[in-house]
């Protein structure tokens with residue numbers, strides 16, 4: 586029997602859409618752009634909500650690695666909220682798991698900082714082009730550096746799956762669809 590692929594693997598272009606990788610803030614976009622974002626997010630959300638490996642995907646993205654983009658019904662900001670709720674921090678992700686979804690090879694935290702230092706006037710998009718990664722990956726590494734999370738590691742025991750799912754249930758995104 587053929588293995589069943591998760592919905593994100595069946596529609597990778599949806600999950601790699603720049604608007605889901607770098608969600609806009611409502612005040613920075615027009616009503617049409619905001620509607621477009623909400624529609625795309627709702628579409629990915631529906632697929633994740635019906636995914637057979639949702640629990641494992643969410644757990645890994647919250648507890649094990651800091652993954653880019655929208656997955657397991659959560660944005661990067663929502664997963665940061667989950668980690669705060671759970672009292673955990675995770676290593677900056679430089680594994681293929683975290684970068685495969687945005688194309689290009691893994692981009693190291695130091696590489697992003699090095700590029701920023703060498704090209705201080707570049708926009709994030711220009712840095713991303715130099716590094717061959719997505720703009721959101723560059724933004725994430727720069728944000729982590731600003732927040733002093735450049736090389737942090739988990740400091741407490743890992744939460745259980747039940748704790749992660751309970752924390753997810755406390756987010757608004759768990760009630761969408």
Ligand code: SF4
Pocket residue numbers: 591592593594632633634636637638639642643655656657658
């Ligand atoms: S829950 Fe994870 S594995 Fe499933 S469709 Fe969403 S991102 Fe893909």
